[in-house]
Amino acid sequence: MTFHRRQALMCGVSALLALSGCQTLPRSGPDDAVIRDNATLYFAADEKKPLTNYVLVDLTEPVLSYFPKAQRQSFRSGFGATRKGPPDLPLGVGDVVEVTLFESAAGGLFIPAEAGTRPGNFITLPRQVIDTNGYISVPYAGLIPAVGRTTEQVQDIIVQRLADRAIEPQAVINLIESRSSEISVLGDVNSPAKLAINPGGEKVLDALSRAGGISAPSAETSITLQRNGTTATVLFDDLIANPRENIFVYPGDVIYANRDRRTYLAFGASGLNGRIDFEDSDLTLAEAVGKAGGLLDGRADPGQVFLYRLVDPETLSAMGFPVTAKTEGGFPVIFRTNMRDPSAYFLAQRFPMQDKDILYVSNADSVELVKFLSVINSATSGTVAPIVDVAAAKTAVKVIGD
Incomplete structure (x- = not known):
């Protein structure tokens, strides 16, 4: 209805209200x-x-x-080579390790003579944290570079350092607590946490599961992954529907679940x-x-x-x-x-x-x-109602028709 039509109707209403005496x-x-x-x-x-x-x-x-x-972002295409497989998890600063040293016979550097010759000639050193310079300390072997190396590589270095001092030495390193290979899972999840990555590799959905799962409706939830200065966001439903988007997580990743209520x-x-x-x-x-x-x-x-x-x-x-x-x-x-x-x-x-x-x-x-x-x-309810109603109806119909 145009402005002029509405104006005509309002004028009619005003006149009728005045006629009826309504105050x-x-x-x-x-x-x-x-x-x-x-x-x-x-x-x-x-x-x-x-x-x-x-x-x-x-x-x-x-x-x-x-x-x-809207074009959707992709984890699969957004992180280059790091999207393909599980990461190698070398030792890093802050990791807690335990070193066990073996000798093949008693009377050597670590095993006393009265211990005899038998399997299990070993000692376990106190647990230690890899320092900020990337080293651990082993008696008679000195400072051992550990950051960026696997446990097997560090074991080899220790054996080489002790070869001239101990009797056929062997070394075993156990990773007690991984603090350098952690990810953060935040936002609309049931248990936000900082988690150590499983050495066997785990994917985005695995990490969300370990954080208790998302706490918002899946259709309204988006998942943002931050890695090495790169950020990408995908819908949670896309992550479920397209397994290719469910990529492996890497140390330092930040996963943020956000309820995008539209x-x-x-x-x-x-x-x-x-x-x-x-x-x-x-x-x-x-x-x-x-x-x-x-x-x-x-x-x-x-x-x-x-x-x-x-x-x-x-x-x-x-x-x-x-x-x-x-x-x-x-x-x-x-x-x-x-x-x-x-x-x-x-x-x-x-x-x-x-x-x-x-x-x-x-x-x-x-x-x-x-x-x-x-x-x-x-x-117009009253004695004049029939006359006024008929006239008003004719006027209204004429206005609408115009």
């Missing part, structure tokens, strides 16, 4: 005129202009090409009004209308379904709109789709929704007429 109607708060008149200062909007500039775009096939589904607002002649969760990895305009309860058969105008969104100026410029200003947060755009057209449903099923979109379904003109007649009926 006041029930209100739940102060009258808008009282609020306006009592204001210390009133910055009035220009009624001849919209409150803000916006672009109106009919949803068509060419328009869809400018709003494709919502849109629904207003007007839809079955549900208010804030509605996506609850899906992807949501299209057609699905959003369905989640909002569809179009009310007795109220909605299927030809006037609107979607409000802030669009980046670069996209609008590419579409040919003269939008050059850098608008923080985007430029206001209203997309209109005519669901009286059968083909519009195919377009709506391909148009992706975005977080914080606003869906508005307009009332049909006939609904406005019914509202008008209801007001007339309540305002």
Whole structure:
């Protein structure tokens, strides 16, 4: 209904209220005129202009090409060679190790003569932490470089150092606590923790499992992996559905689970009004209308379904709109789709929704007429009601028809 039509209807209502002698109607708060008149200062909007500039775009096939589904990131392609297999886990600073030394006979460097010759001639040194310089200490062998080496390599160095002092020495190193090969699992998980990597290798889902699993709905959860200055984010559902994305974790990785609660607002002649969760990895305009309860058969105008969104100026410029200003947060755009057209449903099923979109379904003109007649009926109840109702109905029908 145009502005002039509404203005004519309001004039009719005002005249009828005056005719019926109504002075006041029930209100739940102060009258808008009282609020306006009592204001210390009133910055009035220009009624001849919209409150803000916006672009109106009919949803068509060419328009869809400018709003494709968002490209998803990938763990598989985002971390180069480190995505392929489990990492080697050499010793590092802070690791706690235990060194056991063996000799083949008694009377050597570590085994006293009275011990005899038998299997098990060994001593175990006190546990020690690999220092910040990367060394451990072994008696008579000195400082042994350990950082960056496997336990087997460190054992060989110890044996070489003791070869001229002990009787056929052998060394065994046990890794008691790995502090250099840890990952952090944070965010929306049940038990955030810093975890030592399993030497056999473990993947992202394994790490999440050890942290108690995610605490938010899977469809709303994204997993971010930080590694060596590189960051990538994938949806948890994609991680489940595509095993190739479930890559091995490496020392120093940070895994962050985040509930990305995406919502849109629904207003007007839809079955549900208010804030509605996506609850899906992807949501299209057609699905959003369905989640909002569809179009009310007795109220909605299927030809006037609107979607409000802030669009980046670069996209609008590419579409040919003269939008050059850098608008923080985007430029206001209203997309209109005519669901009286059968083909519009195919377009709506391909148009992706975005977080914080606003869906508005307009009332049909006939609904406005019914509202008008209801007001007339309540305002003219009395002896003059039949005459006024008939006249008002004729006037309303004529206004709607114009």
